[in-house]
Amino acid sequence: MELWQQMIRDSVHTVDQLVEKFNIDRKVAEDLDEFFQARINPYYLSLIKYPGDPIWKQCVPDKVELDDIDADEDPLMEDAMSPVPNITHRYPDRALFLVTSQCGLYCRFCTRKRKVGDYEKISMKGLESAFKYLEKHTEIRDVIMSGGDPLMLTDAMLEKIIERLRSIPHIEIIRIGTKMPCVLPQRITPQLCNMLKKYHPIYINTHFNHPWEITPESSKACTMLADVGIPVGNQMVLMKGVNDDPVIVKELMQKLLRIRVRPYYMYMADETKGANHFRTSIQTGLNIIENLRGHTSGLAIPHFVIDAPGGGGKIPILPNYVVHFDEEKIILRNFQKKIYSYQNYNDKNNPVKKNGTNGKNGKSKVKETVVTKIELPVLEEIEN
Numbered sequence: 001m002e003l004w005q006q007m008i009r010d011s012v013h014t015v016d017q018l019v020e021k022f023n024i025d026r027k028v029a030e031d032l033d034e035f036f037q038a039r040i041n042p043y044y045l046s047l048i049k050y051p052g053d054p055i056w057k058q059c060v061p062d063k064v065e066l067d068d069i070d071a072d073e074d075p076l077m078e079d080a081m082s083p084v085p086n087i088t089h090r091y092p093d094r095a096l097f098l099v100t101s102q103c104g105l106y107c108r109f110c111t112r113k114r115k116v117g118d119y120e121k122i123s124m125k126g127l128e129s130a131f132k133y134l135e136k137h138t139e140i141r142d143v144i145m146s147g148g149d150p151l152m153l154t155d156a157m158l159e160k161i162i163e164r165l166r167s168i169p170h171i172e173i174i175r176i177g178t179k180m181p182c183v184l185p186q187r188i189t190p191q192l193c194n195m196l197k198k199y200h201p202i203y204i205n206t207h208f209n210h211p212w213e214i215t216p217e218s219s220k221a222c223t224m225l226a227d228v229g230i231p232v233g234n235q236m237v238l239m240k241g242v243n244d245d246p247v248i249v250k251e252l253m254q255k256l257l258r259i260r261v262r263p264y265y266m267y268m269a270d271e272t273k274g275a276n277h278f279r280t281s282i283q284t285g286l287n288i289i290e291n292l293r294g295h296t297s298g299l300a301i302p303h304f305v306i307d308a309p310g311g312g313g314k315i316p317i318l319p320n321y322v323v324h325f326d327e328e329k330i331i332l333r334n335f336q337k338k339i340y341s342y343q344n345y346n347d348k349n350n351p352v353k354k355n356g357t358n359g360k361n362g363k364s365k366v367k368e369t370v371v372t373k374i375e376l377p378v379l380e381e382i383e384n
């Protein structure tokens with residue numbers, strides 16, 4: 001048995017352990033266990049500094065989860081968009097492929113609780129029909145392996161799946177969604193890296209939510225993946241009491257870049273059963289982005305998105321930098337709240353010729369302008 005497998009085995013997961021370790025009332029612990037079981041491996045447990053800290057909140061069951069037990073189990077409608085077991089096909093050229101129900105840690109905010117934990121929640125018997133679907137749908141060029149956590153599979157099982165995907169000519173990109181570099185970095189072994197590098201292009205999206213998760217162990221894991229040519233991106237979920245603070249997020253994003261992980265998404269928390277206590281206001285997220293843009297490297301700024309309830313997919317949101325937009329110009333404000341004007345350009349014919357800012361060669365110049373009267377943004381036009 002490998003070290004990481006031993007650590008899974010040594011995880012806190014029983015009602016007795018929850019009562020003893022975290023002082024949870026036994027009846028509450030039983031109800032929580034029934035709702036969504038716990039799994040806290042010894043590595044992640046060691047990151048907790050005090051009760052209720054940002055690491056604790058992410059992994060220790062809390063009785064408030066039972067308050068919104070009636071909320072939606074599948075707010076993103078992944079199951080409704082599942083043409084065959086184990087596949088969700090929402091976007092034209094991409095498909096989500098669920099390969100296991102197991103994770104190295106069960107996150108209390110998980111949006112896929114209905115699929116995670118018990119082995120039968122995602123059946124390995126569904127793999128064959130999933131492969132058939134992927135083979136038949138030639139428009140799919142990008143497959144995202146997820147679950148659960150695909151790196152809970154053994155190297156041999158994982159390789160079998162990746163090999164089969166690689167045998168499908170129209171699948172250009174394989175992505176693996178895994179939280180292991182963050183929650184159980186011991187899973188990233190030289191053997192795993194050597195296996196994965198045979199199947200490029202492979203991309204990994206991992207999931208750090210707080211700077212305390214960047215440790216010597218997780219740094220080493222991410223560096224090992226980068227060293228075998230795997231671009232690693234990070235998906236952070238914005239959560240009350242965990243990372244709803246611009247200073248914390250900036251520190252996290254900067255630290256991620258240092259360990260060669262590119263911030264990719266910052267999500268608003270989903271409206272998921274048992275996890276609504278993690279939700280923040282949208283303004284909190286906008287403030288965080290406002291505090292990043294211009295104040296640190298663009299590389300450190302994730303796309304801020306809402307995964308739209310009802311299956312609408314990821315929709316980006318930004319602080320409003322557009323003060324006014326019309327055929328002639330766009331008026332913008334920068335990160336210091338200074339106002340600038342950029343002359344528009346007519347793609348079809350001649351440049352718009354106002355204020356002499358468009359040259360004969362059609363190139364427009366950026367010109368700082370003092371705007372005395374700021375007009376309201378015309379949102380319909382901005383969409384175009």
Ligand code: SF4
Pocket residue numbers: 102103104105106107109110111112113116147148149179
């Ligand atoms: S690792 Fe991902 S799928 Fe597993 S419990 Fe955490 S959020 Fe859910």
